[in-house]
Amino acid sequence: MSPWFALVARDLQLAWRQRGDLFLAVSFFLLVAALFPFALGPEPNLLLRIGPGVVWVAALLALLLSLERLFALEQEDGSLDLLLLSPLPAEALVLAKATAHWLTTGLPLVLAAPLVGLLYTLPPGGYLVLLASLLLGTPALSLFGATGAALCLGARRGGVLLPLLVLPLAVPVLIFGTAAVDATLAGLPARPHLLLLGALLLIALPVAAVAGGAGLRQAAE
Amino acid sequence: MTDTTTARSANLHRLANPGRFLRFADRIYPWCFGTMLLALTAGLVGALALSPADYQQGQSVRIMYVHVPAAWMALFVYLNLALASASLLIWRHPLAGVAAQASAPIGAAFTFLALATGSLWGKPMWGTWWVWDARLTSVLILFFLYLGYMALSNAFENEERGRRAGAVLALVGVVNLPIIKFSVDWWNTLHQPASVSRIGTPAIHSSMLWPLLVMALAFTLFYVVVLILRMRSELLAARLRALGRLAVEGR
Numbered sequence: 001m002s003p004w005f006a007l008v009a010r011d012l013q014l015a016w017r018q019r020g021d022l023f024l025a026v027s028f029f030l031l032v033a034a035l036f037p038f039a040l041g042p043e044p045n046l047l048l049r050i051g052p053g054v055v056w057v058a059a060l061l062a063l064l065l066s067l068e069r070l071f072a073l074e075q076e077d078g079s080l081d082l083l084l085l086s087p088l089p090a091e092a093l094v095l096a097k098a099t100a101h102w103l104t105t106g107l108p109l110v111l112a113a114p115l116v117g118l119l120y121t122l123p124p125g126g127y128l129v130l131l132a133s134l135l136l137g138t139p140a141l142s143l144f145g146a147t148g149a150a151l152c153l154g155a156r157r158g159g160v161l162l163p164l165l166v167l168p169l170a171v172p173v174l175i176f177g178t179a180a181v182d183a184t185l186a187g188l189p190a191r192p193h194l195l196l197l198g199a200l201l202l203i204a205l206p207v208a209a210v211a212g213g214a215g216l217r218q219a220a221e
Numbered sequence: 222m223t224d225t226t227t228a229r230s231a232n233l234h235r236l237a238n239p240g241r242f243l244r245f246a247d248r249i250y251p252w253c254f255g256t257m258l259l260a261l262t263a264g265l266v267g268a269l270a271l272s273p274a275d276y277q278q279g280q281s282v283r284i285m286y287v288h289v290p291a292a293w294m295a296l297f298v299y300l301n302l303a304l305a306s307a308s309l310l311i312w313r314h315p316l317a318g319v320a321a322q323a324s325a326p327i328g329a330a331f332t333f334l335a336l337a338t339g340s341l342w343g344k345p346m347w348g349t350w351w352v353w354d355a356r357l358t359s360v361l362i363l364f365f366l367y368l369g370y371m372a373l374s375n376a377f378e379n380e381e382r383g384r385r386a387g388a389v390l391a392l393v394g395v396v397n398l399p400i401i402k403f404s405v406d407w408w409n410t411l412h413q414p415a416s417v418s419r420i421g422t423p424a425i426h427s428s429m430l431w432p433l434l435v436m437a438l439a440f441t442l443f444y445v446v447v448l449i450l451r452m453r454s455e456l457l458a459a460r461l462r463a464l465g466r467l468a469v470e471g472r
Contacts, residue, residue, distance in 0.1 A: 147393065151386045155376035164372055165390060168365040168397075171358075203396075211389045214310070218385050 003088045004096050011100030025105045026112045029062040033116040044121050051120030052130065052181035056174050058116070059109045059134065063141050064166060066105050068159050070097055070149040075219065084220050094212035095205070098139075098146035106138035126181055129190045133180040136197040137173045143201075143208035144169040150215030173200055237315055239456050246449045253449070257442035264439050267432030284342040286432055290440040292335040295363060296398060298328030298444060302370070303395045306388030316452070318384035321391065322374050323451035327444055329367035336360060347411060355404035356412035359397060366394040 015022060036054050040046060074080035083093055113134055114127055122130065148166040152158040180193035268286035275282035305321035308314045339357070340350045351357065374387030405414040425433075 151373060151390055152376070154382070155373065155386075156378075157376065161372055161376055164365070165369045168362045168369060169393065171362055207393055211393050214389050215386060218382055218389075221382070 003086060004092055007083070007088070007093070007096040008100050008103075011097065012103060015100070015104040022104060022108060025062045025065055026108045028065060029058050029109050029112060030116065032058040032061055033119065037119070047120045048122065048185075051117065051122050052126070052185070053178045054120065055113055055116050055130065055134075055181075056137075056177045059113065059138060060141060060167075060170055060174060062109055063105055063138065063145060064163050066101065067145040067149045067166070068152075068162055070101055070146060071153050071216070071219075072149075072158075075153055080216070081220055084216065090213035090216045091209040093216060094146050094150055095143075095209055098142045098208055098212075101146060102139050102142040106142050110134045110138060123185070126184055129184040129194075130181050132194055133177045133190075133197060136194060136201055137177040140173050140197070140201040140204040141170055143204035144173075147208045147212040147215065150212040150219065153215065153219040173197065176200065239316065239460075242316055243453060243456060246453060250446070250449050253442050253445050257439055257446055260435050260439035260442060264432055264436035267435060272429050272432050273426075278346060281342055281345050282429075284338050286436050288335060288338040288342060289433060290437040291331050291338060292360070293437060294440050294444060295328060295332040295335050295360065296401060297441070298324050298331060299363060299367070299391075299394070299398060302328060302391050303398075306391040309384065309388045310392075318381065318388065319452050319455050320448065321388060322384055323448055323455060324444075325367055325371045325374070325387075327447050327451075329364060329371065331440070331444075332360060332364040332367060336364065352411050354411045355408040356401065359401040359404050363394075363397055363401060366390075366397060370394070 033054050036050065037047060040050070071080060074083065084090055088096075110131060113130060117127055117130055145162075145166050148162050148169075151165065152162050155161055176193045176196045180190040180197065183193055184190045264286070268283055272283070272286075274280050302321050302324045305317040305324065309317040309321060336357075343352070344350050370387050370391050373390055374383045377383035377386065405412055
């Protein structure tokens with residue numbers, strides 16, 4: 001097994017050993033999504049109108065929760081230094097951690113998203129596009145998040161700092177993700193929005209690798 | 222050949238010495254400050270008294286003389302911040318980090334000024350303080366990027382680490398600059414497209430154009446003046462800290 005896959009497998013194994021934590025992000029996601037009807041009232045038309053946006057905002061917030069710990073554990077027990085000394089470049093390290101983060105946090109959120117759609121009376125035609133947009137968008141969010149987490153490593157109050165860095169970068173994903181579902185609901189093609197989401201994912205890959213890798217090296221200096 | 226290369230690179234790195242930079246800054250500071258005062262006075266008189274009121278917008282058009290230069294400066298300062306960040310990461314230029322860190326609050330202030338004056342202009346003209354149009358939203362994101370840079374670069378015990386982490390973030394944020402510039406062309410927005418930088422003849426009468434350009438010059442010089450002040454105080458503070466450490470070690 002190549003070192004990259006070994007690293008991803010290790011993170012997945014660690015997550016599986018504490019599988020109770022996997023449900024924390026999903027529970028948070030569902031809870032945030034359930035708050036809006038309480039605050040805005042249960043009128044079906046309104047809920048349908050805000051539904052796609054709520055799914056995306058809740059998913060973004062839930063993804064942020066676990067980001068702070070992405071590299072912090074490795075830094076505390078010193079394994080980060082060993083990983084950086086390994087033949088695996090820091091860039092690949094960031095991509096591996098982001099992949100593991102998406103598999104353990106992003107994918108469960110995507111699977112739970114139809115449930116939220118149900119709460120918001122999403123018509124049957126919207127689910128496929130909602131899932132497609134989340135499948136394209138959440139990996140980009142994990143990548144931007146990993147970049148921020150690498151840069152914040154060792155900072156004072158990293159937990160507050162991290163959202164401040166990541167949220168502005170996440171705005172385009174939010175815009176096109178919501179627009180894709182809204183377009184489908186309005187009877188328009190969702191394809192352009194999904195293509196733009198894919199483009200954002202392709203931009204996020206090198207950005208996370210280069211910027212996140214630089215951040216990790218700085219943290220280890 | 223080798224001589225000229227060495228001479229040129231020596232010239233490029235001449236200002237990397239903080240002491241030399243401080244002497245250079247002291248020499249140009251009074252000139253920048255004086256020209257800024259002159260340009261600001263001339264620009265304000267031109268903008269508030271001499272230039273005509275707009276036939277549609279009336280007197281509200283005068284907000285533009287602050288709004289447009291502030292918006293230009295918001296982008297220009299971010300560009301500077303990104304260039305300084307790049308030279309910090311690539312050449313480890315010792316003053317680039319200080320320059321970047323000193324630029325950020327100035328740029329954030331210009332961005333805030335552009336948003337606030339735009340909002341004041343929007344109320345009588347568009348009938349609303351704020352619309353979620355592409356230009357306004359992307360400038361708001363620029364403001365948050367400035368805030369993020371400032372928070373990140375001040376969040377570390379080790380100042381150098383903070384500056385370098387911030388530099389990476391500043392470079393990632395550069396993606397936003399073309400989005401702001403072209404947002405009025407790419408999307409059909411409420412915000413009007415550029416009228417000054419149009420190729421050929423600008424779509425703005427010369428009686429309105431000259432106060433605008435003079436104000437832009439004043440704003441740019443204001444940035445230089447404040448940047449020199451902030452960099453000077455930061456360098457002096459660093460020298461004080463070093464002297465303090467020496468005094469402790471000598472005891």
